[in-house]
Amino acid sequence: MANPPHSLLKMFLSERSRLVKRIKRIVHNDALAEDLAQETFLKLWRRPQGDDTRGLLYRTAQNLAFDHLRAQRVRQRYQEGEQNSEMDDMPPDPETVAETVERWESLVQTLETLPSRAQRVFLLNRVDGETYASIAKTLVSRSVPWKKT
Secondary structure (H helix, E strand, O other), X not given: OOOOHHHHHXXXXXXXXXXXXXXXXXXXXXXXXXXHHHHHHHHHHOOOOOOOHHHHHHHHHHHHHHHHHHHHHHHHHHHOOXXXXXXXXXXXXXXXXXXXXXXXXXXXXXXXXXXXXXXXXXXXXXXXXXXHHHHHHHHHHHHOOOOOO
């Protein structure tokens, strides 16, 4: 029998601190571990629930943490200019260019369907690499008018 959403939330809240600790052992960053734990919950929330939700919670969190580390290594290699120089000298073939343009157009169309605040959060996280915690601080400080007391 599948677990209803409220039982998923209850289980997540009871496992949250252990989950964050496990993720932190992989990524070595408190804020990132919190973000990945939250992403884990959202990922499970969006899919049909099975009986072994706790096991799936930890497996999903571990996979997200490793995916993040892999992506981080790729970004570092790119930023450090360790790309294969032969590939840099070769122009992309027309098929690759067409696929890239198509993907960009699809991404832009999808982004345009989101509310402007969601667009900002997505771009700050996925493009600028900011954590959800720092994005939240930025957005809250912009939206709360300062009062002089």
